[in-house]
Amino acid sequence: RKEVEQDPGPFNVPEGATVAFNCTYSNSASQSFFWYRQDCRKEPKLLMSVYSSGNEDGRFTAQLNRASQYISLLIRDSKLSDSATYLCVVNTRGNLIFGKGTKLSVKP
Amino acid sequence: SQTIHQWPATLVQPVGSPLSLECTVEGTSNPNLYWYRQAAGRGLQLLFYSVGIGQISSEVPQNLSASRPQDRQFILSSKKLLLSDSGFYLCAWSPGRDTQYFGPGTRLTVL
Numbered sequence A: 001r002k003e004v005e006q007d008p009g010p011f012n013v014p015e016g017a018t019v020a021f022n023c024t025y026s027n028s029a030s031q032s033f034f035w036y037r038q039d040c041r042k043e044p045k046l047l048m049s050v051y052s053s054g055n056e057d058g059r060f061t062a063q064l065n066r067a068s069q070y071i072s073l074l075i076r077d078s079k080l081s082d083s084a085t086y087l088c089v090v091n092t093r094g095n096l097i098f099g100k101g102t103k104l105s106v107k108p
Numbered sequence B: 001s002q003t004i005h006q007w008p009a010t011l012v013q014p015v016g017s018p019l020s021l022e023c024t025v026e027g028t029s030n031p032n033l034y035w036y037r038q039a040a041g042r043g044l045q046l047l048f049y050s051v052g053i054g055q056i057s058s059e060v061p062q063n064l065s066a067s068r069p070q071d072r073q074f075i076l077s078s079k080k081l082l083l084s085d086s087g088f089y090l091c092a093w094s095p096g097r098d099t100q101y102f103g104p105g106t107r108l109t110v111l
Helices: none
Strands: A004-006 A011-014 A019-025 A032-038 A044-050 A055-057 A060-065 A070-075 A084-092 A095-098 A102-107 B003-007 B010-013 B019-026 B032-038 B044-052 B055-058 B064-070 B073-078 B087-094 B106-110
Touching (some): A004 A084, A011 A019, A032 A060, A032 A070, A044 A055, A070 A084, A095 B044, B003 B087, B019 B032, B019 B087, B019 B106, B032 B073, B044 B064, B044 B073, B055 B064, B073 B087
Parallel strands (some): A011 A102, B010 B106
Antiparallel strands (some): A032 A044, A055 A060, A060 A070, A084 A102, B003 B019, B019 B073, B032 B087, B044 B055, B064 B073
């Protein structure tokens, strides 16, 4: 089992749609969790941290389920500018492990 | 605020040539520094990390090396490039052992 697994997509959605990404991780000792966003040919940028209680930042909601070892990201009211690859990231013993990313394409 | 710089932005090098990529961080002191490579269609691979001047940990054995001559400077080198060294090289910094912030990257093509 890979350390961090994501559906590569692509997810093709119309503007205004709600889209959800899931990510699973294999190491139960993992301590903290993040979602990064990577635009084409650019560096990854931190989107949000993921807390056990769940957290929301505008149209973005992140959830963590430690028992099932999965993390989710929900994007509401998708914008064209949300088109990017979303990377699930897990911190295990001080090392960040990156998933390969889920590609999102928002169409007009 | 903290900023991270990398150069060059793009590089085309022949097989067997040397390599030197530089990364500098501003606005912080004693950061943890990281070098990653992202090959086409693949995830980020951690190459090296450093917790202080002269302290380098290698994650993947290969023909690359890293050095940290100053607190906020991290250099990635190779004596002889291979075709498989092509990729997107990203430097990152962290205030601790958690969230990391990436530089703009260097896109290396080895021909």
